[in-house]
Amino acid sequence: MDNQFVADRNSPPYQAGSFSFSDIGQALTAQVNALKIPPSPGSLQAPNEVGSLEGRLFEATANVKVLTSQIAMHMSREWRDMLFRQLDSLHDPEEWDPEDAPIQKASFATFLKAIFQLAPKARPGLGLSYRGYLLAAWVHDTDRLTIEFLPNDRVRWVISKDVENEPERFAGDVHVSRLVESLKPYEPQRWLI
Structure with missing residues (x-):
């Protein structure tokens, strides 16, 4: 056995007889396991009651974050972190109108498909419709x-641009694949870009 370890074990705070090597081993094993297996978003508990406003907002954002985690290997960490911050901000209970619906998982799935097709370098500003x-x-x-x-892989788009100082608008309603x-x-x- 290493003499340095024995000397350290017998000096404060490691007083002889205060705990056994199996206690140390169990504690280290628990710490290593905690590093290897972070808690999954699905294991997190919603604040307050599930039916409360905070609970509904938490559940909606957790659902789309779990969906994102399934394709996270295709996203940069920076992009994903920014997306999660925007989603959290959109669902801030202090700013929430109780008449509005939180993000729909099917809408977010369409968003992810579109983002992978468009492959934008510029990040968009995000918002939510009342639905x-x-x-x-x-x-x-x-x-x-x-x-x-x-939902159902549909997108509506609107382009607004100035042509010779006159506003022009173009719109479309298509399947995300188009x-x-x-x-x-x-x-x-x-x-x-």
């Missing part, structure tokens, strides 16, 4: 691209 549909907006000068992510193609005539790279 719980996620909204994303990209702005370039006075031009704006806004997309509403609906989003990139439907935006092509409007040069979406101006917002996404």
Whole structure:
């Protein structure tokens, strides 16, 4: 046995006879296991009661974070962390209107599919419709691209841009698989890069 370890074990705070090596081993094993297996989002407990406003908001954000975790290996940590902060901010109980619905998991699933197709370098500003549909907006000068992510892989988009100092608006309602193609005539790279 290492003499240094024995000397340390007999000096404060390791007083001889205060605990056994098996206690140390169990404590170290528990600490290592805690590092290896962080608590899953699904194991977290919602604040207060499930039916409370805080509980509903927590459950909605936890559901979409769990959904994100299933594809997290395809996202940068920075992008994912920023997304989670935006979702938490959107569901702040202090700012919440009880008439509104929290984010719908099906809307968020459509958002994830669209983001992987668009592959934007610029992060969008996020919002929520009163029905719980996620909204994303990209702005370039006075031009704006806004997309509403609906359940069942549908998206609604609106482009607003100035042409010769006159506002023009274009809109579409398509399946998420057709989003990139439907935006092509409007040069979406101006917002996404």
